[in-house]
Amino acid sequence: MNKNNLTINVLIDRYRRIIVSFFFIAYLGIGVSVFGDYGVSWDENLSKRNGVVALNYIFTGSEELFAHPERYHGPTFEMFLVIAGRIINPFGSIRLLYLLRHLFTFILYFIGVVFFYKLCKKIFDSWKIGLSGSLFLILSPRIFAHSFYNSKDIPFLSLFIISAYTLVRFLEDKSPKKAAIHALACAFLIDIRVLGVLMPFLTILFVLSDVLVYKISGIKVRKISISVSVYVFLLVSLTLLFWPLLWRKPLYHFIEAFRQMGAYPWQGKILYLGNYIDVSKLPWHYIPVWILISTPVLYIACFLTGCFIFLKKILNNPAAFYATGRNYLIFMLWFLLPLAGVILGRSVLYDAWRHMFFVYPAFIAISLMGLIGVFQYITAKLRGATTNALRLFFVFAIAVNLLNTAYFMIRYHPFQNVYFNAFAGNAEKIKNNFELDYWGLSYRQALEYILKNDKNQTIKVYVASLPGEYNANILPYRDKERLVYVKDPAEAKYFLSNYRWHREEYPYTDEFYSIKVNGFKIMVVYKIGT
Numbered sequence: 001m002n003k004n005n006l007t008i009n010v011l012i013d014r015y016r017r018i019i020v021s022f023f024f025i026a027y028l029g030i031g032v033s034v035f036g037d038y039g040v041s042w043d044e045n046l047s048k049r050n051g052v053v054a055l056n057y058i059f060t061g062s063e064e065l066f067a068h069p070e071r072y073h074g075p076t077f078e079m080f081l082v083i084a085g086r087i088i089n090p091f092g093s094i095r096l097l098y099l100l101r102h103l104f105t106f107i108l109y110f111i112g113v114v115f116f117y118k119l120c121k122k123i124f125d126s127w128k129i130g131l132s133g134s135l136f137l138i139l140s141p142r143i144f145a146h147s148f149y150n151s152k153d154i155p156f157l158s159l160f161i162i163s164a165y166t167l168v169r170f171l172e173d174k175s176p177k178k179a180a181i182h183a184l185a186c187a188f189l190i191d192i193r194v195l196g197v198l199m200p201f202l203t204i205l206f207v208l209s210d211v212l213v214y215k216i217s218g219i220k221v222r223k224i225s226i227s228v229s230v231y232v233f234l235l236v237s238l239t240l241l242f243w244p245l246l247w248r249k250p251l252y253h254f255i256e257a258f259r260q261m262g263a264y265p266w267q268g269k270i271l272y273l274g275n276y277i278d279v280s281k282l283p284w285h286y287i288p289v290w291i292l293i294s295t296p297v298l299y300i301a302c303f304l305t306g307c308f309i310f311l312k313k314i315l316n317n318p319a320a321f322y323a324t325g326r327n328y329l330i331f332m333l334w335f336l337l338p339l340a341g342v343i344l345g346r347s348v349l350y351d352a353w354r355h356m357f358f359v360y361p362a363f364i365a366i367s368l369m370g371l372i373g374v375f376q377y378i379t380a381k382l383r384g385a386t387t388n389a390l391r392l393f394f395v396f397a398i399a400v401n402l403l404n405t406a407y408f409m410i411r412y413h414p415f416q417n418v419y420f421n422a423f424a425g426n427a428e429k430i431k432n433n434f435e436l437d438y439w440g441l442s443y444r445q446a447l448e449y450i451l452k453n454d455k456n457q458t459i460k461v462y463v464a465s466l467p468g469e470y471n472a473n474i475l476p477y478r479d480k481e482r483l484v485y486v487k488d489p490a491e492a493k494y495f496l497s498n499y500r501w502h503r504e505e506y507p508y509t510d511e512f513y514s515i516k517v518n519g520f521k522i523m524v525v526y527k528i529g530t
Helices: 003-014 016-037 044-060 063-067 076-088 094-124 127-138 141-149 153-172 176-190 194-217 222-242 250-262 286-294 297-316 318-344 354-381 384-411 427-433 443-453 467-474 477-482
Strands: 269-272 275-278 459-463 483-485 494-497 511-517 520-527
Touching (some): 016 094, 016 127, 016 141, 044 063, 044 076, 044 094, 076 094, 094 127, 094 141, 094 153, 094 354, 127 354, 141 153, 141 384, 153 176, 153 194, 153 318, 176 194, 176 222, 194 222, 194 318, 297 384, 427 520, 443 459, 443 494, 443 511, 443 520, 467 483
Antiparallel strands (some): 269 275, 494 520, 511 520
């Protein structure tokens, strides 16, 4: 390394705190400035109700909780959203309620991204790698969009990151204090989605592995036993405390939640690889293919490289790898175990791969392993000007890919949720093969366009799916009152559709408005009446 490079690195390290602080303040500022741009998803009303009925059970003893269709979805975050909404929005504005939900969902994800920085910084021993991991996570178009309106999968992803960080801290120092903190994180995780039991499983697995190593080395494990007892006791207690459904017949309801996780009672068909397939008969490759076609190509290439490096190291010397690379093993199990579980268990999945978003941080971490491996290979195998040139070229290629992803996110805001990479094919193939705006968020922009361009006091509209009605709730009250929803298209002035379960074009000819993302249409409005 020459003197100029050394000086630059010293300066960068000296201003590390400023750089990191500016990065996260800028990200927070972006999120706060755009959270109000997203529509209302198909699931939001039902999710919101989950928090309401849980709180009603706590404060009034209402039995509705035990009949609610979402009762086996952990209500912890939904209860928080309801309470926060009632405090900040005492007059019950529907529009403000949804905006607050989107804001607080983003804030939790923001916290998760901060913890991902801390996690990667600790494991890779580099704040620059930690910041790169956070940047990769932010510049993931689908996740970015979901981080505002998906109050199920995004909080679960965020808490998984936080609990992974507390796991690493606990494994470093198996004190009762670290055990208690980790138990709290795991309890919140499970009380968002029962699949969070994967984290306690990983915790016990790695603690037992460490105990085995300690015993072979003659190290006493009494302190570890106390900490594990604290962890288990608090985990069970806090999980029960934060999930009101478990206050009655806790074992029965917990088992039912776990059972429903793999066989969710949703009946329907989804568009996948050009065919409408029953969700109970999806092929094993459904999730892998969705990850492949909706993740930036750069991350996929780095991920495959990281997997190769991981396998090479663990096969060369498993014992040595566990001693020095145990945390890498956490990432690999975090990614592979859920993936294997849904494939082997033939779980009911739909709406792309949102149910599996929580494995994505592990995917990114493995990608960072690949990124580091390439840099190390260039440095080890080459010398002099060739090394610097290749490293510069590699950095340039990464920057171009990241800028390309950022351009898409800005260009097609707020429809990052329908991002596809080059593996998905051209626009025609994408529209014919895969679900697009399946949650109907684009109805909001369609309704806003109609209201802006049609000056009539009452406007009759027909919508092809329920989100077309839900999105009226995020509009200003006066605009919402102008809309009249009709059940028969013949009575409507405008026909709106997000193409859910209908990939073909409609027989109408007077197209009033449409939304296209990268060449394929996700929303159409036809003027069909007067």
